[in-house]
Amino acid sequence: MGLTKTEIFTEEQNRLAVMLKAIAHPARIAILQEIIKSNTCICGDLVDELGLAQPTISQHLKELKNAGLIQGTIDGVSVCYCINTPVWNELREQMSGFFAAFDRKVTCC
Amino acid sequence: MGLTKTEIFTEEQNRLAVMLKAIAHPARIAILQEIIKSNTCICGDLVDELGLAQPTISQHLKELKNAGLIQGTIDGVSVCYCINTPVWNELREQMSGFFAAFDRKVTCC
DNA sequence: ATTATTAATCGCAATATTGCAATATAAAGT
DNA sequence: ACTTTATATTGCAATATTGCGATTAATAAT
Numbered sequence: 001m002g003l004t005k006t007e008i009f010t011e012e013q014n015r016l017a018v019m020l021k022a023i024a025h026p027a028r029i030a031i032l033q034e035i036i037k038s039n040t041c042i043c044g045d046l047v048d049e050l051g052l053a054q055p056t057i058s059q060h061l062k063e064l065k066n067a068g069l070i071q072g073t074i075d076g077v078s079v080c081y082c083i084n085t086p087v088w089n090e091l092r093e094q095m096s097g098f099f100a101a102f103d104r105k106v107t108c109c
Numbered sequence: 110m111g112l113t114k115t116e117i118f119t120e121e122q123n124r125l126a127v128m129l130k131a132i133a134h135p136a137r138i139a140i141l142q143e144i145i146k147s148n149t150c151i152c153g154d155l156v157d158e159l160g161l162a163q164p165t166i167s168q169h170l171k172e173l174k175n176a177g178l179i180q181g182t183i184d185g186v187s188v189c190y191c192i193n194t195p196v197w198n199e200l201r202e203q204m205s206g207f208f209a210a211f212d213r214k215v216t217c218c
Numbered sequence: 219a220t221t222a223t224t225a226a227t228c229g230c231a232a233t234a235t236t237g238c239a240a241t242a243t244a245a246a247g248t
Numbered sequence: 249a250c251t252t253t254a255t256a257t258t259g260c261a262a263t264a265t266t267g268c269g270a271t272t273a274a275t276a277a278t
Contacts, residue, residue: 027113
């Protein structure tokens with residue numbers, strides 16, 4: 001085994017899991033924070049900023065891109081990464097729905 | 110290798126990664142949604158609701174509990190699970206900080 | 219053409235995750 | 249004490265993730 005049973009869950013649940021899984025790593029959180037702070041980022045900047053090797057950063061960027069959270073545009077020799085707004089908004093809405101659902105509950109076991 | 114370099118990241122980044130990693134699975138998203146909807150939940154309800162075996166649900170509950178997102182109270186033969194409000198609020202604030210940081214940015218590469 | 223510069227890919231070893239059958243634990247009812 | 253009910257733990261096979269050295273690809277500068 002070792003394979004997630006995606007077929008028994010809704011499309012929304014699977015989508016949200018993919019997006020959150022992409023963020024759920026300290027390096028990728030740091031990368032996203034850096035991109036948000038600087039608006040755009042190239043791989044080399046992140047290698048200098050965080051203490052990780054270039055292939056490692058490149059792979060994390062790839063995972064964030066696969067999840068749709070960031071987009072990369074070729075800019076000469078380098079690649080310019082930035083937040084992919086539509087997907088970012090999708091995530092924001094999913095999460096706020098999540099939080100809103102609990103919002104006013106206080107009673108617990 | 111195969112070990113995340115937690116030491117080079119901030120405490121906040123690592124904390125957020127742990128919380129998001131716990132949520133980042135469709136089964137655990139479904140479990141959290143069910144708990145939020147019903148306010149409290151026992152393991153057996155979730156086994157009936159989702160199509161997963163009892164040990165599998167139990168393990169997912171354990172991971173959510175380890176991350177601090179839920180808490181379980183023994184209630185006779187069963188265990189009553191509910192959202193752990195302080196940690197849930199911590200997550201909410203971290204995420205809203207995240208979203209707020211990007212909020213008004215539109216320019217991209 | 220040659221050489222930097224920048225980023226992606228490959229290959230690998232170490233480790234983590236996923237799902238479940240089998241089993242164990244523990245409280246409640248008889 | 250015995251049985252039922254509800255959950256946790258163990259052990260295992262399949263798969264996924266993590267990090268990086270070595271290499272490759274592709275553009276830019278000389």
